[in-house]
Amino acid sequence: MxxxxxxxxxxxxxxxxxxxxxxxxxxxxxxxxxxxxxxxxxxxxxxxxxxxxxxxxxxxxxxxxxxxxxxxxxxxxxxxxxxxxxxxxxxxxxxxxxxxxxxxxxDKGQNQDCKKELPWFMTYISSRVHLAVLGILGVLTRYLLEKLFGPQVVGATSDNSYMYVDLPPNMIGSFLMGWFGVVFKGDISKFSPELAVGLTTGYLGSLTTFSGWNQKMLELSVNGQWVFSFLGFFLGLFLVAYSFIFGVETAKGVKWVFNKTNLNSKCGFELKNNIISESILIVLMITLLGLLWGVSIALLKRDFESDKSTSQLWLGCIVGPIGVWIRFYLAKFNGKGLGRQHIMKWMPFGTLIANVSASCIMATFATLKKAVKDEHFDIVATGIQFGLCGCLSTVSTFIAEFGAMRESVDPWKAYVYAFTTMIVSFVFGTFIYSVPVWAKSWS
Structure with a gap:
């Protein structure tokens, strides 16, 4: 500005x-x-x-x-x-x-004479609470989209197809990243920077999941469906990339309309309401987090013995924020490079570590579910996979980084980054999940 x-x-x-x-x-x-x-x-x-x-x-x-x-x-x-x-x-x-x-x-993006900042500890608490609340909402949205587009309703996705069940959430999350992570994030941050970060890192990062994508491809390959596994990665990357581009272009059009109609807020108004509105928002978000966790715990206790599907969802809502927080801290490694010479600064190692580690954890629990034939363990393992791993990994941030690299002076780095993430995750997953399944002849 x-x-x-x-x-x-x-x-x-x-x-x-x-x-x-x-x-x-x-x-x-x-x-x-x-x-x-x-x-x-x-x-x-x-x-x-x-x-x-x-x-x-x-x-x-x-x-x-x-x-x-x-x-x-x-x-x-x-x-x-x-x-x-x-x-x-x-x-x-x-x-x-x-x-x-x-x-x-x-970096509030406002004139220091026009807008005051919250104390650092309030910003710290607010940002973490926003990440948690919107991360839980991302988990719930992902669950609903999986059910909506899955075999029981629309039938567009399946566990036995390269149109994997997490594809609709990944596409929609990438589309929304173009809106709220590129075009309108600066405008949202004028009202609340914590909300802007919560929407992208929290909500969209949890709505999309790389570990779920990788695991579905592993399950296809372990059953000998290698062509479907390859198509799942190739078409999946193509679809989420163009969902992101379409999101940016449509949001840019809406932004142009807003600019033409001169819908601009005045700095004086923001100054008057900044501290009060953000303080109220912090209280509301803390209250909402308590309610979401409380309801999830209560429903988990109710359904743990009777309803396997919803039990996994409620446990996922409880542990999901942990995955968001870990991914938020891992992101500090983006742009750092390797070693004292900081080589390969172009590689976002924080996102890479988050996606690969979540994929490995996902594969580990998938293997344990094959070995441990217990319904209660299956609920816990699936809940951790869906919540913790789903929120620790992200497609929306991954595809935003991929898009930036494609527009850089060295566009080949985008494909190196994408294929590195996919190949490393798949190879590790094969050793963790596929090899034991083949060795033990698990069905």
Whole structure:
């Protein structure tokens, strides 16, 4: 945002290849990383952080510099994105985007004279509660979509087809990531940064699941359906990628309509209601989290002996937030690279670790369910798979990072990242799940 002349009237700027310094604390601009001004290292760093950067900005703001950022997609050229200036004044690092969770939590994107921030501990509590609440809602939505498109209702997906049961949630979550993770996240953050992060990292990250996708392909391969397994990965990547692109394009159209109708809020109004509205929102979200956990525990106790399907869902709602929190913290490794030399900064290792580890845990419990023939154990194992593993892994962030890499100066890195995630997860899953099933001849 460009708040020149010390007033609260936003002024739009164009697309820049570098960060110019002005007297304002924050400014609006977008960054097209195909421009010649960006160096290779900053491009790598930015591409790796198209999704999440975890809790890093919480510390970087207190200590002197936000070292992260993400390039804006070329189709975002006309969008207005908030940035913080202090660490970019003398560098060529690209603009932090609303897709970076803590860049939203701590770089409010508002003139310091116009908007006050919550105390750090309230921001910390609020962000974690938002992640938990919206993560649970993501689990519930995923369950409903699986049932809706599954064999019992629509019949579009099946456990025995490359149209796997998690495909509709993954497609819808990727589509919504284009809306709330790219185009409108900056606008949502004006009201509540914690809500903006909760919607993307919490809700959409839990609505989509990479571990469930990988496990279904393992189950197809273990039964000898290798062609279906290959098609499941190939078509799955194609469908979620274009769902994300379609989401961005449609949201961009709606954004254009909003801009044409001049539906812009005034800074003075935000100042008047900021602390009060966010404090009320924190109380409401804490209350809602207590209710969701309380109801889930009560329903789990009721259905544990009688209804296997719903018991798994309620347990998934209880443990789901743990997966969201772990993934949020793992995201701090995005853009860090490997070793002291920080090689391969372009690879989002945080998301990669989250997806691979969740896939391995998912495969481990699938193997244990084959070995332990007990209905109660099956409920617990499936609940952990559906909730913890489903929320620890994500397709929405994965595909946002994939899309950013495809638009970078080295688009081949997108496919290296995607195939690395898929191949490593599948190979580990084969050793953990498929080999024991073949060795023991489990049905």
């Amino acid at each position: 460009d708040y020149g002349h010390n007033d609260c009237e936003p002024r739009r700027s164009g697309s820049f290849s570098r960060i110019s310094s002005t007297n304002s604390s924050f400014r609006r601009q977008s960054f097209n990383f195909n421009q010649s001004g960006a160096n290779d290292d900053s491009d790598h760093l930015s591409v790796s952080e198209a999704g999440d950067i975890g809790d890093r900005a919480l510390h970087s703001k207190r200590h002197s510099g936000n070292e992260s950022g993400r390039p804006v997609f070329p189709f975002e050229e006309n969008l207005v994105l908030p940035i913080q200036e202090h660490s970019f004044k003398e560098s060529h690092l690209p603009t932090p985007s609303p897709s970076s969770p803590d860049a939203i939590l701590h």
